Amino acid sequence: MKKSHLVKKPHSTISAKTATQTAAPSTRAIAAQVVLQVLDEGQSLSALIPPLQQTVKAQDLPLLQEICFGVCRVLPRLEQIIKHLVDKPLKGKARIVHCLLLVGLYQLVYLRVPTHAAVDETVNAAKSLKTECWRGLVNAVLRRFLREQRDILAVVDKNWQTLHPEWFVDKLKKNYPNWRAIIEANNQKPPMWLRVNEQKYTPETYRALLAEQGIEANTAAHPNALCLSAPNAVLKLPLFAEGAVTVQDLSAQWAATLLEAKNDEWILDACAAPGGKTTHILELAPQAKVIALDVEAHRLKRVEENLARLHQRAMVICGDASRPDEWLAQIDQRTLLFDRILLDAPCSATGVIRRHPDIKWLRQATDIAQLAELQNKILHALWAKLKPNGILLYATCSVLPEENREQIQTFLNQQADAELLPLPFTDEKSAVGFQFIPTENGGDGFYYAKLRKRA
Ligand SMILES: C[S@@+](CC[C@H](N)C(=O)[O-])C[C@H]1O[C@@H](n2cnc3c(N)ncnc32)[C@H](O)[C@@H]1O
Known part of the structure; x- marks a missing residue:
């Protein structure tokens, strides 16, 4: 024809x-x-x-x-x-x-x-x-x-295709000698990671429960993580409804672990919805006084549901992280300062393309500078709400330095009382935070920087 x-x-x-x-x-x-x-x-x-x-x-x-x-x-x-x-x-x-x-x-x-x-x-x-x-x-x-x-x-198929937009491939090429590995990982279907509730099980004891159901899983270099050999419906996971486990990527599980919240401390989870990291913080420090904040009211419903499934309590607030005085006034806590703040910042989500492949076509090159500006604004606004000696953990699910290493370097240049703390993944003294890249059977692309406010 x-x-x-x-x-x-x-x-x-x-x-x-x-x-x-x-x-x-x-x-x-x-x-x-x-x-x-x-x-x-x-x-x-x-x-x-x-x-x-x-x-x-x-x-x-x-x-x-x-x-x-x-x-x-x-x-x-x-x-x-x-x-x-x-x-x-x-x-x-x-x-x-x-x-x-x-x-x-x-x-x-x-x-x-x-x-x-x-x-x-x-x-x-x-x-x-x-x-x-x-x-x-x-x-x-x-x-x-x-x-x-x-x-x-x-x-x-004559030539290898990245299956990614050109602007993004160009940025990867500029920043990563191993950029092809990132592209290849993004083009795979993602593994399913579980976070085992430390209050109930260890990865090993929960893995035994999975094995009884014929579900195979492997442990990883994280104290709570298990990777399923094949994805499974959550309701088929033993005691899921009772809060034994949560579905959460390996790299994302480092957020609460690195934050190191302690019982009785005031903790702000500044961009909390749907609550994956809020609930992890409370699994590690059940008596911490946690505020779960998000600007999207409809997304906060998921935070409430997740807290309910895990029988946890947090103050769930709808508000803008870049304007803390507004929502602190709303809850009559105008003078409150936090011991620890997790800022899981709004970002390009370029580290989680394998889970959200539509990001490749939704995101534009021009979005990145705008996101970096918003991240910087939120960082400064929240820094003012941190106690002396308090900790701010900055996280994104991005692989772009503008939102990560460069963002934190700019912040350190602007904020004289901010000190960068080492992370357990690298001995490199000059490293500004740590960048995870997505890997097959491993975690998503994620970035962490841990900052202390000098007294
Ligand atoms: C990466 S997601 C957070 C994921 C969450 N921390 C978790 O682990 O489940 C980013 C969140 O930031 C929220 N957000 C974006 N801008 C914000 C702002 N100005 N103030 C507070 N939250 C904001 C979005 O609504 C979104 O829920």
Whole structure:
């Protein structure tokens, strides 16, 4: 078939909500809508997927997630395949059809769904998206791919592809001799790490419980961490509902460990939602007086849920970390100073791309300077609320020096009473904090710097 014959003019309009309004929403149609909302509207998968749990059948959710996350993970490769199969780009109202092709091709290239089911279901999804006039095109493109895939993939895969945006690859190249390893790790599916509740189990004793259920796990160089050999549903983990374990990446588990909160101390977890680190702080120091602060009220609900599951208590406050006087006044604690502050700062999240592959397409190069400015503002505002000799642990899930090493060096230059403390990961005296990079079967990309306020 001549390629240009594949593109037809649309006859009907496309409503973004069409698929979810039909009686039996098609998983492929919903996936195409989600992908469209990520790529064209800048929405994140973590905001789009959870509400779909109400509309999508429980048994269809894993496939929906696999397709949406998978398309974002390998998007440039799929786009190149489409370029081989469709002459004119599908623009405007036909963008949803383009996204449906991404969904169809992802199944054919990456999933073990029988090919006839993948093609038929994707073609039928055009109907539930009210884009029936494009069914012929979707069918023709997917079938032509099946016939010609060896040749097409040979051309598409001729050169190694980073599957990342160029601006980000350029930044990695500038800062990491081993930048390819970071890219390769980002392109993998992430391992599932558990944090064992120190008040109840050690990694070894909980690992024995897992083994009884036939679940394999390995310990790591962290006192609370266990890595599952294969991801598992949380509710299948022994005593999850009772608070025996929490799902948390290995690198993120260092936050509470490095903070070293003590019982009875005043602790601020400044950007706390959804509470992964707040609950760890309280597992290590159950009597600490913890304030869990976040600017997003709706995200604080998750903090409350996590505290409840673990039977912990903290003061949960909605407020802006860069304006501490406002929320301290609200709780009638105008003069309160903290013994320790954890600032898990808003950041580019470029260290957790393997868990959130949509970040690659949502984040722009220009975001980084803006984020660095906000981080610096929050650092200074919170420093004023730290006791003399108090500790501030700065953390990001970024791999970019502007948000990490350079940020802290700037802060040290600006704040004469700030002293950098050593971290247990390196003996390098001149190191400004420590940068974890994502590794296969290891932790995410994360940065830590520990500061003391001179008395
Ligand atoms: C990296 S996430 C925190 C993850 C959390 N510490 C955990 O371990 O579960 C960053 C958080 O910062 C919050 N945030 C962003 N700007 C903020 C601000 N100005 N004040 C307080 N929180 C803020 C976001 O709403 C988001 O929940």
